[in-house]
Amino acid sequence: MLFPKWVNTVPTVLAMGGGGATLMTVALVWYYFTPKFWVMGYMPEQPGAGFSHQIHAGKLGMDCRYCHTHIEESPEANIPHVSVCYGCHAEGRLNPRSYNADRIEFVRTAYQNDEPIAWRRVHKLPDYVRNFPHHVHLQAGVSCYSCHGQIIGMPVVFQAESLSMGWCLECHRAPEDHLVPPDKVTELTWVESELSERRSMSRRERRVHTSDLIAALREAPPENCGACHH
Ligand code: HEC
Ligand code: HEC
Ligand code: HEC
Ligand code: HEC
Ligand code: HEC
Incomplete structure (x- = not known):
C-alpha cells in the first residue's frame, strides 16, 4: 500500500495533544481517507520491466x-x-x-504469443462521471501536463492530480491558468516553464496573455451538473 505525503504530518498533529487536537485528527482522518485522496500518487506495479x-x-x-x-x-x-x-x-x-x-x-x-500486455490503469474517473472528452480539452489547448503532471520525467506513471470534481471546476472557472496554443499541448517541457512563468502574473495579466485562446474556445468550460454527469 502506498501512503501519500500528508501521512507524514499525522504524527505532528497527534503530538499537539489536547481535545482540540483529537477532534482535528478525527476530522483530518475522515477527510483525507475519502477515496479521492487515496488515489493521489497512485502508482500500480506494471507488468514485466514496465514502460518508462x-x-x-x-x-x-x-x-x-x-x-x-x-x-x-x-x-x-x-x-x-x-x-x-x-x-x-x-x-x-x-x-x-x-x-x-x-x-x-x-x-x-x-x-x-499475440497477447496484449496487461498494463494496469492509473487514471480512472468513477462511472457516474459520464462525460470526460479528452479531445475537446486538447483542441482547446489544455496540455497533458496540466492533468497528468510531468510525464516525461516519470520512469513509472503515477497519478499527479486528484481528479476530483473540485479540481475539474477550478480549471473550468480559470482556464487562463492553463491554456496554451493547441499545437504545443504535447511539448511538456515548454508548457511547464510557460505555466510556471504565468504564476507570477496577476489574474488580469493572465487573461490578457491568453485572450486569443479564451476567445477561440467553442464555449466557456461548463460548470452545470449535466455537462459531466448527464
Ligand atoms: C521508436 C523506437 C521505440 C519504441 C516504439 C519503443 N521503444 Fe522501448 N526503447 C527504445 C530504445 C532506443 C531503448 C533504449 C534506451 C536506452 O538505452 O537508453 C528502449 C528501451 C526500452 C526498455 C529497456 C529500458 C528499461 O526501462 O528497462 C524497455 C523495457 C522498453 N524499451 C519497453 C518498450 C515498450 C513496452 C514499448 C511499447 C509501449 C516500447 N519500448 C516502444 C526504443 C523504442
Ligand atoms: C512509446 C510509446 C509511448 C509514448 C511515446 C508515450 N506513451 Fe504514455 N503510455 C504508453 C504505455 C505503453 C502506457 C501504459 C503503461 C503505463 O501506464 O506506464 C502509457 C501510459 C500513459 C499514461 C497513464 C494511463 C493510465 O493508465 O492512466 C499517461 C497519462 C500517459 N501515458 C501520457 C503520455 C504522455 C503525456 C506522453 C507524451 C509526453 C506519452 N504518454 C508518450 C506508451 C507511450
Ligand atoms: C483536462 C485533463 C486532461 C488532459 C489535458 C489530458 N488528460 Fe489524459 N486523462 C485525464 C483523465 C481525467 C483520465 C481518466 C479518464 C476516465 O477515467 O474516463 C485520463 C486518462 C488518460 C489515459 C488512460 C486511458 C486508458 O483508457 O487507459 C491516457 C493514456 C491519457 N489520459 C493520456 C493523455 C495524454 C497523452 C494527454 C496529452 C496529449 C492527455 N492524456 C491529456 C485527464 C486529462
Ligand atoms: C486544466 C484545465 C481543465 C481541467 C483540469 C478540466 N477541464 Fe474540462 N474543459 C476545459 C476547457 C478549457 C474546456 C472548454 C473547451 C471548449 O469549449 O473549447 C473544457 C470543457 C469541458 C467539457 C465540455 C465539452 C464539450 O463538448 O463542450 C466537459 C464535459 C469537461 N470539460 C469535463 C471535465 C471533467 C469531468 C474534468 C475533470 C475530470 C475536467 N473537464 C477537467 C479545461 C479543463
Ligand atoms: C466539470 C465536471 C463536473 C461538473 C460540472 C460537476 N461535477 Fe460532480 N463530479 C465530477 C467528478 C470528476 C466527480 C468525481 C470525483 C469526486 O468524487 O470528487 C464528481 C463527483 C460528484 C458527486 C459524488 C461526490 C462523492 O464524493 O461521492 C456528486 C454527488 C456530484 N459530483 C454532484 C454534482 C452536482 C450536483 C453538480 C452541479 C452543481 C456537479 N456534480 C457538477 C465532475 C463534475
Missing part, C-alpha cells in the same frame, strides 16, 4: 501521439498495441548493448 516515459518520451524525445494515437480525435485516450513496441524492439533490431535485453523479453513474448 522518462526514457521514451524524455531521453528519446518521442511525441505522445506516436503511441497515444487517437487522443486528439477521441473522447478516450488509447494505450498502444504491443506491435508499436515491437516495431523498435524486434529481435536484433536495436543494439542490445544500450540496455539490458532481458528487460524487453516480456515485449517479445507478448508479441509472439
Whole structure:
C-alpha cells in the first residue's frame, strides 16, 4: 500500500495533544481517507520491466501521439498495441548493448504469443462521471501536463492530480491558468516553464496573455451538473 505525503504530518498533529487536537485528527482522518485522496500518487506495479516515459518520451524525445494515437480525435485516450513496441524492439533490431535485453523479453513474448500486455490503469474517473472528452480539452489547448503532471520525467506513471470534481471546476472557472496554443499541448517541457512563468502574473495579466485562446474556445468550460454527469 502506498501512503501519500500528508501521512507524514499525522504524527505532528497527534503530538499537539489536547481535545482540540483529537477532534482535528478525527476530522483530518475522515477527510483525507475519502477515496479521492487515496488515489493521489497512485502508482500500480506494471507488468514485466514496465514502460518508462522518462526514457521514451524524455531521453528519446518521442511525441505522445506516436503511441497515444487517437487522443486528439477521441473522447478516450488509447494505450498502444504491443506491435508499436515491437516495431523498435524486434529481435536484433536495436543494439542490445544500450540496455539490458532481458528487460524487453516480456515485449517479445507478448508479441509472439499475440497477447496484449496487461498494463494496469492509473487514471480512472468513477462511472457516474459520464462525460470526460479528452479531445475537446486538447483542441482547446489544455496540455497533458496540466492533468497528468510531468510525464516525461516519470520512469513509472503515477497519478499527479486528484481528479476530483473540485479540481475539474477550478480549471473550468480559470482556464487562463492553463491554456496554451493547441499545437504545443504535447511539448511538456515548454508548457511547464510557460505555466510556471504565468504564476507570477496577476489574474488580469493572465487573461490578457491568453485572450486569443479564451476567445477561440467553442464555449466557456461548463460548470452545470449535466455537462459531466448527464
Ligand atoms: C512509446 C510509446 C509511448 C509514448 C511515446 C508515450 N506513451 Fe504514455 N503510455 C504508453 C504505455 C505503453 C502506457 C501504459 C503503461 C503505463 O501506464 O506506464 C502509457 C501510459 C500513459 C499514461 C497513464 C494511463 C493510465 O493508465 O492512466 C499517461 C497519462 C500517459 N501515458 C501520457 C503520455 C504522455 C503525456 C506522453 C507524451 C509526453 C506519452 N504518454 C508518450 C506508451 C507511450
Ligand atoms: C521508436 C523506437 C521505440 C519504441 C516504439 C519503443 N521503444 Fe522501448 N526503447 C527504445 C530504445 C532506443 C531503448 C533504449 C534506451 C536506452 O538505452 O537508453 C528502449 C528501451 C526500452 C526498455 C529497456 C529500458 C528499461 O526501462 O528497462 C524497455 C523495457 C522498453 N524499451 C519497453 C518498450 C515498450 C513496452 C514499448 C511499447 C509501449 C516500447 N519500448 C516502444 C526504443 C523504442
Ligand atoms: C483536462 C485533463 C486532461 C488532459 C489535458 C489530458 N488528460 Fe489524459 N486523462 C485525464 C483523465 C481525467 C483520465 C481518466 C479518464 C476516465 O477515467 O474516463 C485520463 C486518462 C488518460 C489515459 C488512460 C486511458 C486508458 O483508457 O487507459 C491516457 C493514456 C491519457 N489520459 C493520456 C493523455 C495524454 C497523452 C494527454 C496529452 C496529449 C492527455 N492524456 C491529456 C485527464 C486529462
Ligand atoms: C486544466 C484545465 C481543465 C481541467 C483540469 C478540466 N477541464 Fe474540462 N474543459 C476545459 C476547457 C478549457 C474546456 C472548454 C473547451 C471548449 O469549449 O473549447 C473544457 C470543457 C469541458 C467539457 C465540455 C465539452 C464539450 O463538448 O463542450 C466537459 C464535459 C469537461 N470539460 C469535463 C471535465 C471533467 C469531468 C474534468 C475533470 C475530470 C475536467 N473537464 C477537467 C479545461 C479543463
Ligand atoms: C466539470 C465536471 C463536473 C461538473 C460540472 C460537476 N461535477 Fe460532480 N463530479 C465530477 C467528478 C470528476 C466527480 C468525481 C470525483 C469526486 O468524487 O470528487 C464528481 C463527483 C460528484 C458527486 C459524488 C461526490 C462523492 O464524493 O461521492 C456528486 C454527488 C456530484 N459530483 C454532484 C454534482 C452536482 C450536483 C453538480 C452541479 C452543481 C456537479 N456534480 C457538477 C465532475 C463534475
